[in-house]
Amino acid sequence: MPKLAAPLAADVDLLNAAIALEQQAIWTYGAAAKTNLLTPDVLAVALKIVGQHQDHEKAWTTEVTKLSGTPPKAKDSYDLPPLKTQEDILKYALSLEILAANTYFDVLQKLTSKTLKSISASIMNDETTHVVVLSSALGLQPFNTSAFMPLK
Amino acid sequence: MENPGKTGFSRRSFIKKSAAAAGAVALISMSSPAFVLGKELTMQASGDLDVANFEYGLEALAIAAYQAAAKTGLLDKPVLDIALKFVDQHVAHQKAWEAEVTRLGGKPQALAIGKYPDLKSQGDILAFAKTLEEVAVGSYFIAIQKFQDASRVNIAASIMPIEMEHVTVYAAALKQDPIPSSFPTGTSEADIGKIATALMIGPAPAATGGGAPTTAPASGIGGGNKQDDYSGVVIGTLAAIGAAAAGALALRKNNQTQTADKE
Numbered sequence: 001m002p003k004l005a006a007p008l009a010a011d012v013d014l015l016n017a018a019i020a021l022e023q024q025a026i027w028t029y030g031a032a033a034k035t036n037l038l039t040p041d042v043l044a045v046a047l048k049i050v051g052q053h054q055d056h057e058k059a060w061t062t063e064v065t066k067l068s069g070t071p072p073k074a075k076d077s078y079d080l081p082p083l084k085t086q087e088d089i090l091k092y093a094l095s096l097e098i099l100a101a102n103t104y105f106d107v108l109q110k111l112t113s114k115t116l117k118s119i120s121a122s123i124m125n126d127e128t129t130h131v132v133v134l135s136s137a138l139g140l141q142p143f144n145t146s147a148f149m150p151l152k
Numbered sequence: 153m154e155n156p157g158k159t160g161f162s163r164r165s166f167i168k169k170s171a172a173a174a175g176a177v178a179l180i181s182m183s184s185p186a187f188v189l190g191k192e193l194t195m196q197a198s199g200d201l202d203v204a205n206f207e208y209g210l211e212a213l214a215i216a217a218y219q220a221a222a223k224t225g226l227l228d229k230p231v232l233d234i235a236l237k238f239v240d241q242h243v244a245h246q247k248a249w250e251a252e253v254t255r256l257g258g259k260p261q262a263l264a265i266g267k268y269p270d271l272k273s274q275g276d277i278l279a280f281a282k283t284l285e286e287v288a289v290g291s292y293f294i295a296i297q298k299f300q301d302a303s304r305v306n307i308a309a310s311i312m313p314i315e316m317e318h319v320t321v322y323a324a325a326l327k328q329d330p331i332p333s334s335f336p337t338g339t340s341e342a343d344i345g346k347i348a349t350a351l352m353i354g355p356a357p358a359a360t361g362g363g364a365p366t367t368a369p370a371s372g373i374g375g376g377n378k379q380d381d382y383s384g385v386v387i388g389t390l391a392a393i394g395a396a397a398a399g400a401l402a403l404r405k406n407n408q409t410q411t412a413d414k415e
Contacts, residue, residue: 002358048331090320101357102315108309114297121296121309122335125289129331142324143237143317147244149310 004067007112014107015060015116019121022057023074023105025096026050031080040138042086046093049130056123063116077110087138093132101127102150121138200304201256203295207308208249210291212240212356214284215236223278231274231325235281235320238318245311263318266352266397275326287347288315289338312338 004012029050033043061071083089104124111117131151136142142152161300221231246388253260271277292312316336323330339347347353 045331052331052334059335063160074274084170105309105313106280108296108303109306117305118293118297118337121312122292123339124309124313125293125316125336125338126331126334128316129320130334132317133324133330136321142321143234143241144314145316147311148248151313 004069009069009114010092011111011116012064012067012112015067016072018120019057019060019064019101019105020072021100022053022060023061023072025053025100026057026076027074027095028096029053030081032083032093035083035089037086039086039090040091045133045137049093049133052126052130059123063119065073070104070141071096075106089097090134090138094131094138094140097127097134098151101131106147165177197370199298200300201253201258203298204249204252204256204304205258205261207291207295207311208246208253208260209355210247210288211242213263213264213353214288215239215246216262216356217268217284218242218281220268221271221281223276224271226274226277227273228274231278232366234321241314241318245314247309252307262356263353264356266354268351278322278326282319282326283339283347285315285318286339287321287344288338289314289319290340291338293337294341311375 005008018117029046032038033046033050038046064071080093081088083092101124104127106119108120108124117149128151132142145152218235221227222235222239227235252262269280273278292315293307295308296305296312298335299308315338319336319338322329322334327351
């Protein structure tokens with residue numbers, strides 16, 4: 001297999017970091033769902049969000065493979081803060097989603113490929129919708145305090 | 153708050169004033185060269201300038217539309233509070249593009265709606281606002297691909313998720329699925345053109361407006377995305393969103409340092 005040019009190799013690194021974040025989100029929502037702390041309505045939303053993170057992971061895995069890179073494997077488990085209530089779970093999920101949206105904002109700026117920038121832009125949008133939904137579920141202001149990224 | 157609208161703004165008078173411009177320019181697209189809206193902009197047909205000016209114009213249009221909506225008296229207090237907060241954000245975006253257009257040697261050109269759809273209820277307004285915000289998301293998604301200069305790509309990328317938040321809040325308020333897609337990209341370029349035609353969007357009229365007759369109005373505005381039934385979900389109700397927003401705004405008014413931080 002020929003070696004990737006440096007910019008594309010850098011893109012692979014960025015995408016692999018994004019994949020790792022998606023994998024952590026997928027695992028975390030799965031763990032949250034198993035706690036039985038979520039009401040059915042919130043659980044339904046969480047499961048829908050998991051499905052979307054899985055879509056993101058698949059999209060990036062495809063792109064990394066196209067670039068002859070090797071996508072990372074998901075860990076068996078990830079660290080979690082104490083999650084004793086639904087609110088604890090929602091707050092932690094919110095922090096992950098904010099991190100994801102802001103990471104994609106950063107990734108988008110660093111990627112060299114326009115196609116990959118576009119994918120990153122669309123996923124950043126989706127993570128932002130998760131932030132809105134989780135914020136509103138927590139009774140927090142469901143939109144950013146600033147008119148610009150990053151999300152706070 | 154900055155008020156870029158005309159004095160004495162009302163939907164009817166605005167339609168009358170903008171009729172000439174809107175009637176003359178019913179086609180709008182971000183594809184060069186059709187992207188440009190009129191002679192003045194055509195003369196400055198450099199890529200980044202056109203896109204930046206389009207975004208400036210769209211933000212101006214959104215601000216005017218929100219102000220028109222606020223004056224209808226149809227919005228409940230929590231919804232109005234949110235709308236006004238969104239106006240602030242659009243004003244900040246407009247200023248960012250004004251700076252870019254000026255930096256590129258251009259003259260900022262506001263866009264305006266020539267023909268509003270019938271807005272008879274809060275629901276009508278929310279659906280219309282969602283349509284405009286989806287157009288904004290779509291335009292920024294396209295802009296990210298079109299801008300040549302990396303710093304302008306970053307500005308567009310920095311604004312787009314904020315517009316996405318607006319879309320999501322409206323979707324929830326309308327009891328639509330607030331997370332309908334894993335890869336949301338807003339309104340497509342082709343549909344932006346259709347919406348612009350239906351709303352008779354064109355350059356905002358100068359202070360002295362004309363009164364020329366309009367062309368026959370197009371129809372079909374206001375569809376937005378297909379909605380899932382999300383009524384069983386406790387989150388995303390307008391009451392919850394409104395209360396959260398109102399609470400946060402009140403907090404901010406009382407104490408500048410005490411904003412509703414999510415963390």
